[in-house]
Amino acid sequence: MHQPLTPKQIEQLQQQGCRAADWSRVRVSFDFDPARVHNVRFEGDVTLGALAGDVTSASGLSRPCAIADACLINCTVGNNVRIARIGTHIAHYHVSHGACIEDVGLMQTNPGASFGNGVEIEVLNEGGGREVILFNELSSQFAYLLCLHRFRPAFIDKLIAFARAAAQCAIADIGRIGHGAKLANVGKLIDCNVGDAASIWGATSLVNTTILSAPDAPTLIGDGVQGHNCIVAEGTQVTEGAILSKTYVGQGCRVGKQFSAENTLFFANCEAFHGEACSVFAGPYTVTHHKSTLLIAALFSFYNAGSGTNQSNHMYKLGPVHEGKLERGCKTGSFSYMMWPCRVGPFSVVMGKHTRNFDLSQFPFSHIEADHAGRCSFVPGLNLSTVGTVRDGAKWPARDRRKGNVKRDRIDFDVFSPLTVGRMIKASEHLKQLQKSTDRSIDEVTINGATVKRVLLRTGSKFYDPGIQCYLLEKIVTRLEAGQSLAAAPDGLFSEDWLDICGQMMPRQRMLDLCAAVESGKIADLAALEAALDDIHRHYAEDEWAWIRWAYQRVFGAALESADPVALADQLLAAKSKFLNLILIDAGKEFDEQTQTGFGHDGEAADRVADFAAVRGDYDHNKFVQQMKQSIEQLGQRIEALKKKLSQS
Amino acid sequence: MSDIAARVKNVVARTLKVDPARVTNEARFVEDLGAESIQSVELVAAFEEEFDIEMDEQSALGVKNIRTAVDFIARHLPPGG
Numbered sequence: 001m002h003q004p005l006t007p008k009q010i011e012q013l014q015q016q017g018c019r020a021a022d023w024s025r026v027r028v029s030f031d032f033d034p035a036r037v038h039n040v041r042f043e044g045d046v047t048l049g050a051l052a053g054d055v056t057s058a059s060g061l062s063r064p065c066a067i068a069d070a071c072l073i074n075c076t077v078g079n080n081v082r083i084a085r086i087g088t089h090i091a092h093y094h095v096s097h098g099a100c101i102e103d104v105g106l107m108q109t110n111p112g113a114s115f116g117n118g119v120e121i122e123v124l125n126e127g128g129g130r131e132v133i134l135f136n137e138l139s140s141q142f143a144y145l146l147c148l149h150r151f152r153p154a155f156i157d158k159l160i161a162f163a164r165a166a167a168q169c170a171i172a173d174i175g176r177i178g179h180g181a182k183l184a185n186v187g188k189l190i191d192c193n194v195g196d197a198a199s200i201w202g203a204t205s206l207v208n209t210t211i212l213s214a215p216d217a218p219t220l221i222g223d224g225v226q227g228h229n230c231i232v233a234e235g236t237q238v239t240e241g242a243i244l245s246k247t248y249v250g251q252g253c254r255v256g257k258q259f260s261a262e263n264t265l266f267f268a269n270c271e272a273f274h275g276e277a278c279s280v281f282a283g284p285y286t287v288t289h290h291k292s293t294l295l296i297a298a299l300f301s302f303y304n305a306g307s308g309t310n311q312s313n314h315m316y317k318l319g320p321v322h323e324g325k326l327e328r329g330c331k332t333g334s335f336s337y338m339m340w341p342c343r344v345g346p347f348s349v350v351m352g353k354h355t356r357n358f359d360l361s362q363f364p365f366s367h368i369e370a371d372h373a374g375r376c377s378f379v380p381g382l383n384l385s386t387v388g389t390v391r392d393g394a395k396w397p398a399r400d401r402r403k404g405n406v407k408r409d410r411i412d413f414d415v416f417s418p419l420t421v422g423r424m425i426k427a428s429e430h431l432k433q434l435q436k437s438t439d440r441s442i443d444e445v446t447i448n449g450a451t452v453k454r455v456l457l458r459t460g461s462k463f464y465d466p467g468i469q470c471y472l473l474e475k476i477v478t479r480l481e482a483g484q485s486l487a488a489a490p491d492g493l494f495s496e497d498w499l500d501i502c503g504q505m506m507p508r509q510r511m512l513d514l515c516a517a518v519e520s521g522k523i524a525d526l527a528a529l530e531a532a533l534d535d536i537h538r539h540y541a542e543d544e545w546a547w548i549r550w551a552y553q554r555v556f557g558a559a560l561e562s563a564d565p566v567a568l569a570d571q572l573l574a575a576k577s578k579f580l581n582l583i584l585i586d587a588g589k590e591f592d593e594q595t596q597t598g599f600g601h602d603g604e605a606a607d608r609v610a611d612f613a614a615v616r617g618d619y620d621h622n623k624f625v626q627q628m629k630q631s632i633e634q635l636g637q638r639i640e641a642l643k644k645k646l647s648q649s
Numbered sequence: 650m651s652d653i654a655a656r657v658k659n660v661v662a663r664t665l666k667v668d669p670a671r672v673t674n675e676a677r678f679v680e681d682l683g684a685e686s687i688q689s690v691e692l693v694a695a696f697e698e699e700f701d702i703e704m705d706e707q708s709a710l711g712v713k714n715i716r717t718a719v720d721f722i723a724r725h726l727p728p729g730g
Binding site: 367369379382440453455456458459578582585589594 | 687698706
């Protein structure tokens, strides 16, 4: 409860350099301590809480709760805060308990502020057409559906209505600085909401922006940051002169080192330093670390950009059309260039300067290069059994920086899944058919704008097939080991095709059902839509099992029920041992003679080996190699144990 | 054996697009003939097609020059192949 100032309190405040346009509009808590308020001008309705004890400043020092050298206009101030040295004023703000605001130039909320909510982001095409509306609860799945499913206008209309309703909820005349938030050396905050426990230290300007933050997932906005028309989510750090305009930065992201982004969405755990993003839909784990790297008008996820990566489309005449799609797990080599539109299948590597459009979405794990004329050539499936792919698969879950209870983006991490293996099955079948139908006099075959050497058609199948078998048999044998039935799971839903809805994989039918439910009004608001997506996420394993049963029959030509469990175990042993050995061979390449070029500088020939061993270690002692060898050993033990168990049952 | 060697050299010259005169018995694929990693994959595929054999990557790892390629293929050819 707050009460008017007593005459004695007013007198003391005046003696301490305070002024008010109308003292009767200043109200304070019953235990308000005027001794802690100096040189403050009050304008309009101002409410002050108790001031006792200390708060922790942005720099980590304990500082006394107080209000000094500030002008407060129509503000409510919670208990035990520190507000000091405000250049112009703090106008129309609620400063929550325990906040610390020091050396801030200007803080002001204008009537009807939306704090970045409702801003429309033009992703994938600079000219628009796929706008995503920002709101605080935006998930990667919602943004993806709104952006990409424009072929269902009734569905899109509903999503737009959900987004606008959510954005509307954020509109207010008063901004909020959250509990325990720390602001220091900030230029200006205009129409900016700051969440609980956030730190904003040295930012240049934040305008029409929300900084979401929570005590268990505090957000940091650092030196020189400019953020206009943005939302930054919990647990994220935007630092070191980053410039963000019309941008959403999701949970657990790191953006800094002068990175600039415009019309861009970053979802969970993205990292962006030095370079530039323009109209980019950066799904979870999109990473760009280097200077001269421009990501433009494209969709990425689980992506790593090499230095100097660049894309464009100079061919348009009626306005820019880009539509670059690099599906999950792709990498682009240094100074790679792609002319949009292009589509690259999951876990592929793109090298060179591509000046032709191509679509290799149906050939996952491919190695894609450009020839001297900019034409695309590829080796299907080459990246399937590489060290890099295996390491990527392990590192992403381990690097999930999202903390706290709310994780907005649903992420399925599996490298091998019905999404990727389904494409591998079709790719292998396609390559075999092409190999059969192509005359030996033909040197290369063109598929969707990219060429593959004829002799590599068979090689591609040879890369894909062990991976397909490993995945299916591993899933089946794991169930046998757990004593689970190989029958269909009651709640599993089957679709031959699976989709990657920006990190969340699902059977096509799940997505179709979801869209239909939204269109019919059965799913009537954002909360219901997010709950439906959560429900799909929970059914992943059952849906995957339904798909595996189907895929087994397609690949092995017999129903799973008719398979001999012991034979399945033996098949897994053979297929997986071979697969793991291929990975070991790939690891071995990092220790071969050619890799040692550059080592042993100024030394003799023998010194090169010693120098390499000192710096890089040796094959046998390499941690990854040891893990792989252990996996092979354990696989043998697993299979033996299973066979014993099966013989006893 | 000399027939195998000739065919191996022919495949190598064609695949790597190098002067056949440079494809000697001791020529190393990477250091002397400039084979890149991807071309090594292509070479294995071309050998498989030429000789109708299977070369798994593990076995092919030891094939570093023309001579070892000829020996490897000779060992893997079916009798009379």
